[in-house]
Amino acid sequence: MVFLASFAAAQGGAEDRRSGYQDMGAALQKMQDDDTANPAMLFVQAGEALWKQKAGASDKACADCHAAGSMKGVAARYPAFTPGSDRPVDLDGRINLCRTTQQKAPAFGPESQELLQLSAYLALQSRGLPIAPPDDARLTPVRAEGEQLFKGRQGQLNLSCADCHDDNAGKSLGGATIPQAHPTGYPIYRLEWQTLGSLKRRLRNCMIGMRAEPFAYDAPEYVALEAYLMQRAKGMTMDAPAVRP
Incomplete structure (x- = not known):
């Protein structure tokens, strides 16, 4: 390149x-x-709770679809194209796609606490990779x-x-x-x-x-x-x- x-x-x-x-x-x-001592870990803890929390019309949690440990390395691979998409998304965009299409819930707002918490939780799964x-x-x-x-x-x-x-x-x-x-x-x-x-x-x-x-x-x-x-x-x-x- x-x-x-x-x-x-x-x-x-x-x-x-x-x-x-x-x-x-x-x-x-x-x-x-x-x-x-890392203050970001407070967001990780909240993100883990959100990961397990059911939401939306489908009454699903992220954990209902994704097995423990399945997110290892995911944050290290974004931005990426997702199935059926004509443009790439970053990790936050992927979280919101799952939220709107799978959970049938409103997307999180940009820089919202919930979006940051989930992205921090997912990012931690790729620490050291x-x-x-x-x-x-x-x-x-x-x-x-x-x-x-x-x-x-x-x-x-x-x-x-x-x-x-x-x-x-x-x-x-x-x-x-x-x-x-x-x-x-x-x-x-x-x-x-x-x-x-x-x-x-x-x-x-x-x-x-x-x-x-x-x-x-x-x-x-x-x-x-x-x-x-x-x-x-x-x-x-x-x-x-x-x-x-």
């Missing part, structure tokens, strides 16, 4: 990839490593779109994501280390937010920081960006749900 080669060249090779976890101080790493994007040719143009979005300048500051996360990764900005933008830990508990948040929320924050107009939460551009970011992080270890500054 051309975009993987260009990223490897910018960073000095795939072996030089670093996760946000590696760029944190020891105190925050310790917080993330200790499940009794390598990111494994699908080998699906239909995702090639989606990833290419994501790469263009990542490298394209936007906003009043005329910046691109790559300006920070490729060209200046490892440097300090506002007292924090600029990461390489590998989505290994989402959803994450950010100390800045004092709550859990999705990758979409982080991308929107960056766009607002560039003084650009953020996409709506349901915009396909976010899925394209995530597809690109997950592809270039292929093989890196999932550490979700993570803690970040």
Whole structure:
């Protein structure tokens, strides 16, 4: 893939990839490593309860269809196409598809507590596993779109994501280390937010920081960006749900 080669060249090779976890101080790493101290685990516990809770007109729970342990590795493979869909969805989108088609219940709202809780519970099932994007040719143009979005300048500051996360990764900005933008830990508990948040929320924050107009939460551009970011992080270890500054 051309975009993987260009990223490897910018960073000095795939072996030089670093996760946000590696760029944190020891105190925050310790917080993330200790499940009794990691605040994201509160969302995981609530997500497990939702997983077992019946909902909708079908009166089904997620656990009624999915056996224990069957979600291992799932979060590491999204975004992906789902049967009968002409566009890929991220993990949150897949959760809502199951909710509306299988449980016959209303979809969860973007960044809602319930959606974050379920995504955190599912992400935990892939902790320690390598990111494994699908080998699906239909995702090639989606990833290419994501790469263009990542490298394209936007906003009043005329910046691109790559300006920070490729060209200046490892440097300090506002007292924090600029990461390489590998989505290994989402959803994450950010100390800045004092709550859990999705990758979409982080991308929107960056766009607002560039003084650009953020996409709506349901915009396909976010899925394209995530597809690109997950592809270039292929093989890196999932550490979700993570803690970040």
